[in-house]
Amino acid sequence: MSDLISFILEIFLEIKYWIKHGKQRKHEKENNLPKSVVWAPYTKQFIIIFIIFIPVCFVFIFFNSIGENEKNTKKRIMKVSNLLEAEKKQFGKYPSELKNIIRNNPLRKNIEIDSWKTTFVYTTSNDRKSYQLISLGGDRKLGTKDDILHSSK
Template identity: 55%
Template sequence: MFDFIGCILDTYLDIKHWFNTKRRRKYEKENNLPKSIVWHPLTKPLFIFFIIIIPVIFLFSFFIFKNENQRKTTKRMLEISKLLESEKKQFGKFPSALKRDY
């Protein structure tokens, strides 16, 4: 139901915008004025929304993914140390060279 009402209101705003644009263009043509920008009614709220949301997303991602590489490195080092310890237990010595197997 809310979608239907929203669709009706959106269509009403579009039609109202078209009439305002047509009226404005006619006025500009009659008075030899340059064409001005006629903004759609949803332009201003969307612009404000993007101005707010972009810094929020940037800050959120900055603080969440700040230490991601350090965590990955630490995790990989722990895996390598576990593998080295298991090889030490199995063969009695550490390997002379580490080989990449990925």
């Protein structure tokens, strides 16, 4: 029922707008005035909503993407860690370089690069029985608090 009433009110507003629009055009023609812009009833509301909606969406997207690089880098480190564990299981020791786990597989082409487009720092022990994998983080400097560190068990 309320939908019907709101629909009738919308039709009434449109009719009222076109009557006002017609009177204004008639007045402009009689007095040789330039055409003025007459806004439809909902045009101002849509413009205001649009002006508010765009910045709100921008802020929402911006604040949701703040931690995305760190999350994606942690996921990538876990993938690399799984590949390194498989390498150790197969050959008995970790590879000397991180590039060795790629093995001409195009899906692993960029596996040694983190979300900030820097390569992981990969170091192994002398006997290659343990490793340490470090992402430099957003500042791209080693030894800072935003570095992401992963070590073998």
